[in-house]
Amino acid sequence: MDRIRPGHILTAAVTLGVIGYALPYLFPDRIPGAVSVILYGTALMLAFAALLRGRLPDSCDVASPALRRRYTRELMLAMGAYVLVLFASVWLLKQVEEPALRALVALLPLPPIALALRAIVRYIRDTDEMQQRIELEAVCIATAFVSLLYMAGGFLQAAKVIDVPAASAMIWVFPLVCFSYGLAKIVVMRRYR
Structure with missing residues (x-):
């Protein structure tokens, strides 16, 4: 399976x-x-x-079953670790007062995310050229879209039209890139069918 x-x-x-x-x-x-x-x-x-x-049809991903299993295993382990570390970080931030230690605790969730990104890069690197092209185009579209949205938000914030807390805006950039990537992959994939 x-x-x-x-x-x-x-x-x-x-x-x-x-x-x-x-x-x-x-x-x-x-x-x-x-x-x-x-x-x-x-x-x-x-x-x-x-x-x-x-x-998504099965044909959108031509990677071998072994590569997909490795990718799924690495990604799920990294994301599971992320969720656990995130809860620990949120709990520890309420306990710690020292600014340097708070900074360290706040950054605890980054290594699991780095492992997830490593799994994604390894997966893309090990697929064939056509799949790499689909993934690259989808990532480019998603990154450009989120960058444009973030810049528009910055302009609106500077004009005092909206007031979004910086922490909220920053935390949701990566999930928005992932979300946009999923949509972009569907669009790009249809062009190559």
Whole structure:
């Protein structure tokens, strides 16, 4: 079984959404609202991934089953570690006062994300030339789109039309790139069918 089924992804999305909803009620004084927001965001992205997985034909990915298994294993381990480290980081930030230590604790989730990015790069590097071209075009489109959105937001912020906290804007750039990449891959893939 080298194909992750949309139902499994959707089950994970619903589970995370329910946990995000229940945590503030179960632990009202211990769980910050940011944890629920992170869980909701992750649930939405997983739901989107399930939609993509169901809509993309098998022919959109010509990688060998062994390569897909390696990629899935590496990515899921990295993202699982990310979720655990993120919860630990959010909890530790409430306990630590020293600025240097707070900075270190705040950056704890970065190594698992770096491992996820490594898995993605290894996957793209090890696919054939056509798949590499599809992936490259999709990444380019997604990056250009998110950069344009971020710049537009910056201009609107400078003109005092909107007021978005910088932390919120910065944290959601990478997930937005991933989301846009999924959409761009569908568009690019259709051109090569």
